[in-house]
Each structure stands twice: as C-alpha cells, then as structure tokens.
C-alpha cells in the first residue's frame with residue numbers, strides 16, 4: 001500500500017493511495033458534511049453537500065468520490081462552500097414537504113442536523129409545496145415521498161447489500177422520485193424481503209416503520225458498516 | 238436601548254427565555270423557534286422554553302430567575318406591515334404601567350400578568366423584556382412567511398444583545 | 405362580521421380560531437326586538453378551517469401529534485381521542501397497563517385544566533363581585549384578596565402538569581399515547597412522588613370547595629338563577645355501572661328531568677343520535693340530539709353534564725360532594741354557574757382516581773403497546789376532555805392514510821347553551837339600549853362557566869379581546885364595546 005501526502009485545510013495529511021478526499025479529510029480531522037454518502041455503499045455523489053475546493057481546479061469537487069492525490073491542496077471550508085452547502089440544504093427543504101413537528105424522524109433526522117450544521121434557520125428560497133404521496137402499502141414499512149431527499153441510499157442498500165433491487169429512481173426533474181419494483185406500490189413488489197435495511201439507512205423520515213408515531217424513528221445507518229464488514233471478513237467483526 | 242442599572246439578587250442568576258406560540262401555525266411559531274435556538278446554544282445560566290401560551294404555573298419560575306425575556310409573534314395587519322415590521326425589544330417595566338388589566342376571557346395570559354403574579358404571590362419579580370417579532374400569516378404549516386423569516390436575523394441580534402446585557 | 409356559509413351540506417371540522425387581531429375577537433351579538441327587549445344573543449366562535457386538508461393523505465398515526473399541536477390548551481384530550489380512534493383502526497385491545505396510564509394522564513389533565521378555570525379565570529368574579537372596580541376584579545385583585553387561593557391554584561396546576569410530563573415527557577405533543585397503547589411504562593419512583601403530593605392537593609381542593617359552596621349560598625344567589633339556568637339535555641360518557649367516567653364507558657343522554665334518553669351507546673353510533681346543524685351566521689357546527697331537533701335537542705357537555713349523568717362517582721370524597729351538589733341543585737342541576745362547583749368536585753374525583761390508579765399494581769405492567777396493522781377503515785374515538793366530550797372520527801384507506809376527518813369538540817356542543825346563557829343574562833341585565841359594565845362583566849362570566857376552549861391554535865401576541873355588539877330590531881348596530 002503506497003502512502004500519499006496532501007494538504008487539507010492547511011494540515012498535511014498522509015493517506016493510502018486510492019482513498020477518497022472524504023476519507024483523507026476525516027483522517028486528518030476535517031469534518032465534511034455528507035448526506036448521500038454512506039460507508040458500506042457505493043458512492044454516487046448525488047447530494048453535492050461534500051463539495052470541496054482544490055487548488056488549481058476551478059470547479060468544486062465532491063469529496064466522497066474524488067480520489068486523493070499526492071500534493072493536492074484542499075480546502076473543506078470557505079465562505080463560498082458554506083454558502084453553497086446552505087443552499088443545498090435549503091433546496092432539499094423547499095423541494096419537499098417537511099413538517100418536522102409531526103415527523104417520525106423529528107430529533108433524529110440527518111437533514112435536520114445538517115440544517116443546524118450549515119446554519120439554515122429558514123429558507124431564502126421559496127417553498128414549492130409539491131403534491132406528493134405516501135405509500136403505506138407494505139405491511140411493515142411506509143414511504144413518505146414528501147420527506148424523501150433522493151439520496152438513493154435505499155436504492156443502493158437494497159441492491160448492493162440485500163441484493164433485492166426493489167428500489168430505483170424514476171421520472172425526471174421535479175417529478176423525480178424513488179420507485180419500488182416497476183413503479184408499483186411497495187407492498188406489491190415480490191422482490192422485497194422485508195429486511196428493513198432501507199428504513200435503517202434512510203437519513204430522514206421518508207422511510208419508516210409503520211405504526212411509528214412522531215419522533216419515534218431512530219435510523220441506524222451505522223449498523224450497515226458492521227454488516228458489511230462482517231460479510232467482507234466472512235466472520236464475526 | 239441604553240444599558241440599565243442592574244441590581245442583582247443574591248442566589249438568582251438564571252436568565253429565562255420563553256418563546257410563546259404554535260409551531261404549526263406558520264409565523265406564530267417564531268417565538269418557540271427562537272427559544273429552541275437559544276436552548277441549542279447551551280449557554281450556562283440560561284434556561285429556555287417554548288410554550289403554546291403563558292399559564293399561571295410559570296409564575297414561580299419567573300420568581301426564581303433574575304431576568305426574563307418573552308419572545309412572541311406580533312401580528313401586524315396591512316397598515317402596520319410596512320411601517321413597523323421589525324422586531325421590537327422592549328423593557329416590560331415601562332410598558333406595564335400603561336397596560337390594561339388582561340382579559341380573563343381566554344386562556345391566554347400576558348407577560349405583565351405573569352410578572353405581577355410572580356411578584357404578588359412569590360415576592361420576586363425578574364427584570365423583564367419582551368421581544369416581539371412581526372408575524373404576517375398564521376395559516377396551518379410550519380414555514381415562516383418570507384417577511385417574518387427575514388426578521389430572524391435582527392431578532393436573533395436583539396436576542397444576543399439581551400443575553401449580553403446590552404438591552 | 406357574519407359570513408354566510410357557502411357550503412351548508414358539507415360536513416366540516418369544528419375547531420375554533422380565535423386568532424387574528426382583526427377577526428379574532430370573541431364576538432357576542434345581542435339582538436333587540438321591536439319593543440327594545442332582548443330577542444336573542446349569540447356567542448360567535450370562529451371555526452378553524454383548512455385543518456381537514458392538512459390531515460388528508462397523512463398516515464393516521466400522525467393524527468395524535470397533529471391535533472395535540474393544534475390545540476395548545478388541552479393537548480392530552482386530543483392525544484387520547486386520537487389514540488383511541490387509532491386503537492380501533494388497528495382493531496386491538498390495548499394492554500391493561502396502557503389503559504390505566506392513559507386514564508392517569510387524563511385525570512391529571514382534567515385536574516390542571518379545571519384549576520386554571522376556577523382559580524385564575526373565574527374566582528376573581530366570585531370573590532370580588534361583579535360590580536367591583538374592573539381594574540381590581542382580576543388576578544391581581546385575587547392576589548390582594550386571597551393570595552393563598554391564587555397560590556394553591558398554581559400548586560394544582562403544577563401537580564397536574566408535572567404528572568403529565570412525567571408520563572409523556574416534556575414534549576407532550578410528541579404523542580405519548582399511540583394507537584395500540586402508550587409509548588412508555590410508568591417511570592420508576594413516580595408513584596411515590598405523586599402519592600406524597602396528594603394530601604396537599606386534597607387540602608387545596610377542599611378549601612376551594614368550602615369557599616365556593618359558601619359563596620353559592622350567599623352572594624351568588626342571583627347569578628345562580630340567571631347564569632344559564634334553563635332545562636336542557638346533557639350528554640357525556642358514563643361507566644357501565646353508572647359511575648362517573650372520563651375515558652371509557654358509553655354515551656348517555658338525559659333530559660332535564662333526569663330521564664335517560666340514550667344509554668350505553670357506543671361512540672361508533674354517535675351519528676345515529678347526534679346530528680350537526682349548520683347556522684348561516686356561524687362556521688361552527690351545532691351538534692344536537694337528533695330526535696328532538698336542533699333547538700330542543702341541544703345539550704350541554706362538560707363537568708356539570710358528567711356529574712348530572714352519573715349515578716355516583718365511585719370514590720368516597722367526591723361522592724360526598726356529589727350528594728351535596730344534588731341537595732343544592734336537584735338531581736339534574738340546570739344552572740350553569742354550577743359548572744364551577746362541578747369542576748371542583750371533579751378535581752377531587754381526579755385526585756382520588758389518581759390515588760387509586762397509582763395504588764393499582766396493574767399500572768406498573770411493562771407491556772404497554774399492542775402492535776397491529778390496519779384492520780378497520782373507519783373508527784370513532786371518544787374521551788372526556790375537561791370541557792366535555794371530544795370525538796375524533798377518521799376514515800382511512802386500506803393502508804391507513806387519512807381520507808376524512810371529523811372532530812366534534814366540547815365548545816361546539818356547548819355553543820347553543822352559551823347562546824342561551826348570554827341571552828338570559830342580557831335579558832336580565834340589559835339596561836335600556838346600553839351595554840353597561842355590569843352587563844359586560846356578567847356576560848363574560850356567563851361564558852366562562854363553560855370554560856370554552858378559545859385558545860386552540862394560535863396565540864399571536866396577547867389576550868383575546870371580547871367584542872360585544874348590540875343590534876336594534878332593524879338590524880342596525882346600536883352600540884359596540886370591545887374589551888382587551
């Protein structure tokens with residue numbers, strides 16, 4: 001394993017070659033906010049929250065998919081990045097319908113936490129109040145599209161870890177949404193094994209256990225890593 | 238507002254922030270929202286609470302603190318909307334003399350009534366201010382109207398002033 | 405402003421909106437006839453609109469949190485009604501410990517709500533008199549006249565509030581009572597703490613009772629006859645053995661003579677006996693007992709109704725008071741001023757009920773929630789809120805998404821009685837064509853008998869002004885008074 005050295009936020013960081021900037025930054029003590037990224041799932045760079053500045057590159061790069069390279073000079077915070085991240089979060093709020101006060105995930109929601117982290121107290125962008133539905137057709141779980149931020153964690157965990165391929169992203173633009181099976185009600189999709197992994201990894205209150213009331217959902221995305229590691233090593237972690 | 242003379246009561250150093258309103262009625266939720274922010278700041282000696290309305294059992298808590306700030310939505314109608322639509326931080330000491338006795342018609346109580354209750358029943362009243370943030374819409378929903386949202390920054394500034402005792 | 409209702413046959417949600425400065429007055433209009441006598445008087449409450457659409461398409465499991473948030477003054481009542489409706493959509497019997505815990509919370513809620521109504525809103529009138537200086541006839545006057553009474557009201561509030569918080573957490577709105585039961589079993593140590601506070605609470609309630617009974621017999625003699633004293637029906641929950649009830653049991657309706665018109669009726673069948681009239685001058689629906697029509701079929705709910713309906717309360721101290729109440733006012737007490745006395749008696753009943761529940765080992769059960777999926781598409785849940793019977797009625801699709809919501813709240817059910825009360829008071833105290841202080845004071849106090857929940861929803865800076873308008877026989881406005 002070769003080791004490369006780069007500079008992140010003025011600190012010199014050594015990391016294994018092949019590591020992403022996100023991994024390098026975290027090893028070096030820089031906290032980069034992420035949302036679609038989840039260790040154990042393939043990266044997709046869907047949310048753009050982890051963008052960073054790299055010297056010599058005029059474009060911002062998503063740290064979760066960008067490989068760290070020898071000699072790179074990276075900044076994970078700047079006024080421009082702060083502004084951008086806040087806008088990303090504002091968009092996520094305004095493009096859906098989030099009523100935290102009655103949400104299953106209130107108090108345990110990654111989106112909410114990020115809103116606090118990026119200093120979003122209100123949205124400067126207009127709310128769009130889209131008309132979206134709730135799918136309660138599955139016997140155990142529910143999906144409230146109003147709270148879905150299209151991070152695709154559910155899609156990936158189902159395909160990559162469970163191997164069931166229940167979820168996909170359908171339609172485009174403002175109609176873009178998560179679909180189950182061939183755009184069927186979730187409960188009608190035979191492929192679903194009822195494992196609940198998608199509910200565990202969902203960062204918001206979009207996927208939930210049926211019967212859960214307000215503030216009752218506590219997702220446990222970190223449990224995924226335990227599972228993935230166990231499988232890779234073929235034994236107990 | 239000019240800095241005021243302060244006389245500290247021994248033992249009671251807690252500052253209390255009370256946000257009043259309903260989070261599900263748009264701009265009415267601005268008080269609780271700011272109070273929750275203060276709570277998240279985790280300042281020592283500062284206690285913060287969000288209540289749908291003021292009720293008499295808050296009186297003993299007022300009596301036990303040194304300073305209190307009420308944060309409230311203040312519904313501005315068409316006329317006021319343009320002229321007075323900025324947060325207002327006022328000392329309640331001055332206001333109180335002119336205040337009419339509060340109605341007992343609804344279950345609402347006023348800050349003035351609570352303060353008098355604290356003093357009359359528990360012999361202590363904190364120095365009190367209220368921060369009124371203009372509200373423009375009270376329909377069902379969690380979002381603030383753009384006009385009220387725009388007042389969050391000045392409201393927060395006023396809040397910090399108060400906490401820093403510049404009020 | 406009176407807005408004609410555009411969609412009279414549309415069932416709508418009843419909640420009241422005291423909200424804005426502009427239209428948020430509690431409004432009372434008094435109409436004179438050609439002879440200058442009071443023809444009718446009306447108490448207007450503004451209905452809370454838009455609520456139904458807000459709920460439509462949401463999972464029914466969210467209803468508890470939504471309704472509890474919307475009504476800031478009695479969230480527990482909505483939690484319980486929503487949870488009971490949810491139980492029935494799941495078609496489950498909840499664990500016994502869960503029912504006991506829910507009952508415990510409702511008792512705590514009734515206790516603290518009645519304390520606010522009696523000690524802080526109404527007692528200044530009784531103690532200081534209707535014609536005393538209005539600047540003094542308020543809580544401050546009360547502080548001066550009887551600070552201990554004011555403090556003890558706060559103690560009762562704190563007691564109830566602390567019990568509710570200990571059960572449901574500080575954020576009661578987060579729906580501790582859920583379809584199928586409750587979220588958490590009884591916390592360690594709570595029983596001992598609450599039992600330890602009870603003696604003081606009993607003493608407070610009994611002192612207030614002694615004081616109020618004495619006032620009823622002396623200086624409130626006239627008001628007793630004028631404040632909403634008329635025959636009417638009463639409705640509420642009654643236990644299967646005729647005991648006072650606040651959570652389960654069946655619906656009973658009696659008339660002014662005490663004849664039982666309806667008994668043991670399941671809330672599911674409420675629509676078979678209760679219809680909701682719509683009046684052109686109000687958005688609020690007026691529920692009435694169907695067979696007798698909107699006028700004769702109007703009924704009262706709340707503390708006095710509950711005491712009139714039951715044979716006995718079932719706990720010794722409260723039963724002694726109930727017997728005394730009936731000695732004073734008859735088997736069916738018809739004067740609304742007795743609502744205050746009924747509240748105090750119910751506080752005693754709640755304290756005794758809390759004591760009994762806490763001493764019941766069954767309340768410490770650890771299994772408090774039944775899980776199930778939707779097994780019924782329509783359900784009605786009912787509970788006795790401090791102000792009276794509260795119905796939640798939901799229809800859901802096969803997956804549990806709300807299709808339709810109807811709520812029947814106490815203030816709507818008492819609305820006709822409030823109108824009659826205001827009319828009666830206005831007839832007695834209207835002095836020529838002038839809204840005197842004496843009249844306004846009594847009109848306000850007449851409404852206060854029912855402790856209407858005008859505080860649902862928003863609050864927006866300050867207290868709600870009362871607007872009283874006097875109209876001549878020709879419909880022209882004679883005088884308007886607004887008090888803040």
Ligand code: SF4
Nearest residue numbers: 098100103109204205
């Ligand atoms: S998903 Fe998160 S942000 Fe959205 S409503 Fe729920 S708690 Fe709020």
Ligand code: SF4
Nearest residue numbers: 148149151152154202
């Ligand atoms: S349902 Fe949850 S996990 Fe899936 S895309 Fe939406 S927010 Fe992400």
Ligand code: FES
Nearest residue numbers: 045047048050064
């Ligand atoms: S975390 Fe990198 S783009 Fe979402």
